[in-house]
Amino acid sequence: MSSIRERNKQLILRAASEEFAEKGFAATKTSDIAAKAGLPKPNVYYYFKSKENLYREVLESIIEPLLAASAPFNRDGHPYHVLRDYIRSKIRISRELPHASKVFASEIMHGAPHLSAEQIEQLNAQANHNIACIQRWVDQGLMARIDPRHLLFSIWAATQTYADFDWQISVVTGKARLDDSDYETAAETIIRLVLKGCEVAEPESEEQVQSA
Structure with a gap:
């Protein structure tokens, strides 16, 4: 049963x-x-x-993966690996949960009226943690002196667009549905732009990773 x-x-x-x-x-x-x-x-x-409870369940179904996507920031690591893993996790959400992602985006655009105070606090605390990590890497000279908040916003926009603007992407690519190779190309493109743009070099040794 x-x-x-x-x-x-x-x-x-x-x-x-x-x-x-x-x-x-x-x-x-x-x-x-x-x-x-x-x-x-x-x-x-x-x-x-009720419909309201069901809507909140849909939001909950995307909030948990969004928080989980930040797992690379929650352990010691070098920005080269952390940013790569984070971007891949965000692309995976757009591929696997496109509809819930759209619902979440719409909720945020309307001022998050259905999110609980606890959910907002969780999301904000994780974002602030990620921002602090990026700022530390900047201060350590592991990446260019960029604003960590706007870097995070840019990654959100670049990865989530594959869910929220799927119609436009379909029109431009001429595909009714993107396949695994498209998402892989998207992830690699965004990773390259972020790492090159932020001047993040691949660590040469394990010592460099541990010191990050």
């Missing part, structure tokens, strides 16, 4: 992510979510109680 419950919840969450991403919170109907999930409408209320 529990496996059926989890399966149904995941079907509803996936359908809700697509509907909220396409129509926004206000215009989305629970009946449309149920139809896309292939389940009766009462199931949506049985599992999530």
Whole structure:
């Protein structure tokens, strides 16, 4: 029974992510979510109680991966490796969770009315931690003297665009759907721009990594 419950919840969450991403919170109907999930409408209320709760669950489903993407900053490391791993994690989110990513972007653009104070604090604390790491590397001379906040904003914009602006990307590339090689090329391009632009050199020894 529990496996059926989890399966149904995941079907509803996936359908809700697509509907909220396409129509926004206000215009989305629970009946449309149920139809896309292939389940009766009462199931949506049985599992999530309300459209508001379901929307918050969709947001939660993307917040956890966003925080997890910063894992490279949470351990000692050289900017060459940390920034590479972070960019790859962010691209992976755009590839694997494009609809939830769009919902999150829309939520932020509207002033984050549905995010809890705790979620906002988590996201802000992680961002400030990442900024402090970048500033330390700048102070150590491991990268160019750039503003760490705007570097972080630029990485967010460059990686998240592959989820939020997929229609435009499809038109320009002539592809209905990007494949793994496209995302790999995107990651490598952004990594090259960031590392070269910030003058981050690959460490020559383990000692350089440990001293970062």
